[in-house]
Amino acid sequence: MRIFSFFERSARSFQQNRNYSTFLVIFAVSGGGLVAYSESKSSHGVYNVEPSQVDAKKKKVVVLGTGWAGTTFLRNLDSSLYDVQVVSPRNYFAFTPLLPSVTCGTVEARSVVEPIRRICEKKSGNIQFWEAECIKIDPASNKVLCRSNLNANSEQNKEFFVDYDYLVVAMGARVNTFNTPGVTENCHFLKELEDAQKIRRSIMDCFEKASLPNLSEEERKRQLHFVIVGGGPTGVEFAAALHDFVRDDLVRLYPMLKDLVKITVVEAGDQILSMFDKRIGSFAVDKFQRDGIDVKTGYMVVSVSDKAISMKLRSGETISVPYGMAVWSTGIGTRPIIMEFMKQIGQTNRRVLATDEWLRVEGCDGVYALGDCASIQQRKVMEDISAIFKLADKDKSGTLTVAEFQDVIDDICERYPQVELYLKAKQMRNAADLLNLSTANDKDGSKELDIEGFKQALAPVDSQMKILPATAQVAAQQGVYLAKCFNQMKERELDPEGPPRFRGTGRHRFRPFRYRHLGQFAPLGGEQTAAQLPGDWISIGHSSQWLWYSVYASKQVSWRTRMLVISDWGRRFIFGRDSSCI
Numbered sequence: 001m002r003i004f005s006f007f008e009r010s011a012r013s014f015q016q017n018r019n020y021s022t023f024l025v026i027f028a029v030s031g032g033g034l035v036a037y038s039e040s041k042s043s044h045g046v047y048n049v050e051p052s053q054v055d056a057k058k059k060k061v062v063v064l065g066t067g068w069a070g071t072t073f074l075r076n077l078d079s080s081l082y083d084v085q086v087v088s089p090r091n092y093f094a095f096t097p098l099l100p101s102v103t104c105g106t107v108e109a110r111s112v113v114e115p116i117r118r119i120c121e122k123k124s125g126n127i128q129f130w131e132a133e134c135i136k137i138d139p140a141s142n143k144v145l146c147r148s149n150l151n152a153n154s155e156q157n158k159e160f161f162v163d164y165d166y167l168v169v170a171m172g173a174r175v176n177t178f179n180t181p182g183v184t185e186n187c188h189f190l191k192e193l194e195d196a197q198k199i200r201r202s203i204m205d206c207f208e209k210a211s212l213p214n215l216s217e218e219e220r221k222r223q224l225h226f227v228i229v230g231g232g233p234t235g236v237e238f239a240a241a242l243h244d245f246v247r248d249d250l251v252r253l254y255p256m257l258k259d260l261v262k263i264t265v266v267e268a269g270d271q272i273l274s275m276f277d278k279r280i281g282s283f284a285v286d287k288f289q290r291d292g293i294d295v296k297t298g299y300m301v302v303s304v305s306d307k308a309i310s311m312k313l314r315s316g317e318t319i320s321v322p323y324g325m326a327v328w329s330t331g332i333g334t335r336p337i338i339m340e341f342m343k344q345i346g347q348t349n350r351r352v353l354a355t356d357e358w359l360r361v362e363g364c365d366g367v368y369a370l371g372d373c374a375s376i377q378q379r380k381v382m383e384d385i386s387a388i389f390k391l392a393d394k395d396k397s398g399t400l401t402v403a404e405f406q407d408v409i410d411d412i413c414e415r416y417p418q419v420e421l422y423l424k425a426k427q428m429r430n431a432a433d434l435l436n437l438s439t440a441n442d443k444d445g446s447k448e449l450d451i452e453g454f455k456q457a458l459a460p461v462d463s464q465m466k467i468l469p470a471t472a473q474v475a476a477q478q479g480v481y482l483a484k485c486f487n488q489m490k491e492r493e494l495d496p497e498g499p500p501r502f503r504g505t506g507r508h509r510f511r512p513f514r515y516r517h518l519g520q521f522a523p524l525g526g527e528q529t530a531a532q533l534p535g536d537w538i539s540i541g542h543s544s545q546w547l548w549y550s551v552y553a554s555k556q557v558s559w560r561t562r563m564l565v566i567s568d569w570g571r572r573f574i575f576g577r578d579s580s581c582i
Contacts, residue, residue, distance in 0.1 A: 058083045061486070062144060062164035064134050066093050066116050068472045069371030070170035071557065072479025074116075078487045079125035085162060087146050089133040091116050093557060094193045097472060098565070100238040100523075102196040104245035105577035109197055111564035114557045134171070135159070137341045139364040142167075166366050168482065169338075169353065173372035173470065176333035182304035187328040190234055199327060203242070204581045206324040207254050217260075223324040224261045227309055229301050230329035231265055231272030233522055236284060238327060239265050240525030243291055249577045264294040264321070266311065268330075271297055273522055273530075275469065280522060280530040283540055287524050332470055338373050351375070357415075357512030359482050370478035372470045376513065380462045381416045382455070387502045388412060389454050399448040405434075414499045414511060421464040434458075468515050481513045521548045 059082050063070050066088040074086065092113040101107040120127040136145040144167065147159045175191050177183040188202060189195045203226075209215070210223040226242060228235045243263055251258040265272060265288065272295060273281040288295050299311045308320045334342075334352055345363035347354055353374040354362045361367040362377065381388070392408045393400055413420040428434055434457055449457060468474045488510075492498075498508030519533035521544070529544040531537075539547070549569065556562040 059165040060085065060163065061166045061168065062087065062162055063168045063170060064088070064144065065170035065172060065371070065373075066090060067170060067172045067371060067475065068093075068096070069172075069475035069479045070168065071116070071119065072476045073168060073170065073370070073483050074119060074123070074127070074479075075557070076480050076483035076487075077123075078483075079123045079127050081487065081490075082125070082166075084123075084125065084127045085164075086116065086120070086127065086129045087132055087134055087144070087162065088116065088129075089131065089149060090192075091129070091131045093119065095552075095556060095561065095565075096191075097552060099190055099193065099196040100234065100241045102193070103190070103199040103203070103238060104241045105200065105249075105579060106241065106245075106572050107565055107568045108578075109193055111561060111568050113193060114561055119557070130162075132160075134337060136337065137167070137169070137344070137367075139167075139341075139345060139367060142366065164366070166368065166486070169341075169361070169367065169369040169373060170371045170475075170479070171335055171338065171373050173332035173352070174335050175328065176331045177328065178330070180301055180303065182306075183301075183328055186304045186306050187229070187326045190238060190327055190329055199238075199325075201581045202325050203245070204579060207250060207257065210257055210260065210324075211254055220257065221260050221262070222307065222322040224257060225264065225321075225323045226262070227264045227266060227321065227323045227326045228329060229266045229309075229326065230331070231267030231269070231295070231297070232275070232329060232331070233273065233520070235265060235267075235327070235329040236272055237523050238329065239263055239288070239293055240523055243293055244525045245577055247291075249579055253579060262294065263292070264296060264323075266299050266301060266309075267295070267297045268300045269297065276520065276522060276530065277532055277536070277538055279538055280532060280540065283530060284522065284524055287526075287528070291525065332372055335373065358485070358508075358510060359478060359513055368482060370482060371475035375467060378418065378465050379416065380465070381412075381419060381458050382462055384502045385455050385458060386451065389451050391500070391502055399450050400454055401448050411499050412502075415502060416461070417514060418464040419458070419461050421466075422461045425464060471520075473518060473520075474515055477515055478513060485510050521551070523548060 061077075061082045061084050063074060063084065063086045066086065070086070070088070071093040074084070077084065092115050095112040095114075098107050098112045102109050102112060116129055120129055130146065130148070131150060132146040132148040134144050134146050138144065141163075142165070143161045143163045145159060145161055175189045188199050190199065206223045206226075210220045215223070228239050246258075246261050246263075250261075271278070271281045271285070273284055285295050296311075298314050301309055302312050302318065303310045304326060308322045309326060310318055310320050312318050338353060342348065342350055342353060345361065347363060352372070353369040354377045355369050355374050356362060357376055357378065359368045359370050359374070359376070361369050361374070388408070389400060392404050394404060394407075409419075413423075422428075423434065426433075492509040496507045496509045498510050499512075500507050517534060519531060522530040522532075523545070524530060524540075527542055527545045528540065529548045531539045531544040531547060533539065553562055553566055556565060
């Protein structure tokens with residue numbers, strides 16, 4: 001009886017606490033403490049999301065996207081300083097470098113995703129998330145128009161506005177089809193997690209169809225011809241993963257089809273993995289040839305039907321190649337909403353959003369862009385050459401000595417990284433080497449430069465300017481950088497510590513973003529990976545594969561996904577890959 005009474009009292013206490021908690025939640029909602037909607041509705045069914053009363057004094061930061069850039073920004077942002085709101089059509093972050101592994105069952109789909117709400121839960125401060133798609137950015141009124149894709153036929157499927165003080169655009173990019181006919185209708189992409197799952201089902205469907213008894217030999221060969229269009233890292237890694245899947249697992253399940261499988265990689269350029277060192281590209285071609293993977297370089301796809309791909313050779317000849325499954329992996333394109341936003345702010349005829357070195361979108365205030373949807377427009381030295389000369393010429397003599405230039409070279413390299421790249425390319429140690437080279441023919445031996453000589457010395461520097469690649473590594477570093485800037489925003493307003501301004505007076509609040517390349521991997525199958533690490537260090541083989549395992553495991557966003565990925569790798573070693581269509 002005592003035990004029963006104890007549980008009865010506990011149940012009543014829990015019920016009272018739960019009712020009290022429910023009352024608090026209802027009170028908070030009614031007072032605007034959580035998410036409140038305006039009572040007034042427009043004729044189009046558009047709602048306005050009001051800021052919370054508790055955080056009325058905080059600046060509102062709206063983040064569009066939960067990819068590498070947006071998620072890294074959220075994880076590093078001190079959310080207690082801001083009213084943070086996140087809008088994304090997907091409620092999770094996907095570790096995209098492992099998508100090729102998902103296509104072949106090496107890693108399960110749920111092992112590479114982390115719910116955004118779980119990431120927000122670990123942060124201090126209140127972060128609100130809406131699973132919706134941003135359909136319009138209005139910089140004039142500091143609002144974004146969003147629309148939920150959930151419950152399409154319900155009353156809740158309304159468009160709503162979200163206002164912001166700072167907007168972080170991290171919406172990524174879409175697949176670039178180059179307007180090739182038939183690609184969207186007949187090819188698979190490998191950009192999202194859903195794409196990897198579709199490819200996995202399609203692979204198994206091709207094998208199941210080819211094993212049917214009523215098919216001809218020619219039709220079986222067509223069903224088992226897998227074509228990958230694009231010889232970049234994603235296409236090459238998928239081709240290698242597919243070959244391992246077929247060789248290690250599927251040939252045992254479909255022994256009658258093992259001699260009919262064919263994998264082809266089609267590249268319009270001269271070589272695959274063109275962004276890697278040429279040694280890696282050559283090794284990849286040799287290994288693929290040994291494995292039986294056909295590599296076609298110099299082939300441009302002109303159209304895709306449901307059963308064949310038409311390709312044009314450089315000689316002008318057009319051939320048609322039958323296939324069973326095609327994967328399109330040729331690059332990225334701009335999302336329609338970004339293109340519309342670019343028109344609004346005067347950035348027409350561009351591929352992506354243009355930002356300055358502080359990731360601020362050019363043409364509007366309070367808007368930042370990072371990741372694949374943006375590109376940094378590095379300012380040229382020659383545009384500011386007169387201001388640089390004036391700042392360096394401290395004695396106002398009209399000429400510049402080596403010592404005067406040496407005093408400002410660090411600030412110049414900070415603002416114009418192409419100067420540092422040029423010095424390294426020419427094996428110059430410092431500014432003295434650059435000016436000594438320019439003053440070598442001085443008749444009076446003064447080793448001084450006037451403005452014209454200074455322009456001549458720095459004229460070739462801008463040729464070293466480079467566009468950052470659209471990779472997860474770049475997006476993640478941009479997210480970390482921007483979060484640190486936001487965390488120090490208020491204190492830097494009072495005490496800026498950035499580099500001096502060459503145009504105007506004062507100093508910049510923050511040092512500009514600088515990308516640090518940490519290396520890149522290209523898994524080639526057979527437990528062999530090519531690694532290109534900083535310092536031009538090239539490593540190819542089994543040791544690089546284990547380095548790849550350790551790096552990708554350590555870069556997971558949580559211990560949960562880290563343990564899941566490691567367990568998937570271990571399961572594959574013991575039991576093989578999962579060949580089900582689920």
